[in-house]
Amino acid sequence: MTERFIKNEQFNYICKQVAFIKDSTKQHIPPGVLATVYDVSNEKIMNCVPDMSAEQKGILDFSRLKTVEEYDLAIKKLDAYRMPFPTVTEQQLKKLFPKSKKLKLPDLSSVDLKCVTYLSWNDSRSNKKYLLYELDMQLVGIECSFSPSPRKNTCSICKCQSEVTYFTTKTKERHQNNPDYFRSIGNLICADSHECNKNITGVAYLETLLRDSLRK
Ligand SMILES: [Zn+2]
CATH class of the missing domain: 1.20.1280 (Monooxygenase)
Known part of the structure; x- marks a missing residue:
């Protein structure tokens, strides 16, 4: 087979x-x-x-x-x-986000991993979004901050009109004028990643965003 x-x-x-x-x-x-x-x-x-x-x-x-x-x-x-999104362990999560000590994986029991391009969940208490993706056969992750009020617009990742939220993620690159700060990237992304995963038909933008965010 x-x-x-x-x-x-x-x-x-x-x-x-x-x-x-x-x-x-x-x-x-x-x-x-x-x-x-x-x-x-x-x-x-x-x-x-x-x-x-x-x-x-x-x-x-x-x-x-x-x-x-x-x-x-x-x-x-x-x-x-159909290929499912790889299983993620708590250890892998800790390695990806060493600073977020209390971070836990979301309950994935009702999630069909075959329908997942990127795994993402929002922590509404801290207004943080976590995004995991297998980039070049390696699991990577970024942490984003978001404004809590979604609005109708085009999502950068799935290119569909939906309820989007402005997400910002800090890159590992230091600011040119002030090396104490890291450069940030902002994006309008579907507030509901389940919907985004249903609509996504290409990963070019997602991969660029991740490469850009993770580049040292
Ligand atoms: Zn989307």
């Missing part, structure tokens, strides 16, 4: 392409144009996971699918190939 190889954001991306195909099927567009829509979306699906084996490529080859039902079934079958 093929190993799990589809990450949450890649699965969301595939679902988005399939939703586009299904939507186009409902429109009264000429068959030739519709065939092109199918081809373009199928091609995007085939290329959304880098460095796939021939077997994995076969799993994401939707080019023979004709009907909405077939696409729905194909999406369902992908469940067996």
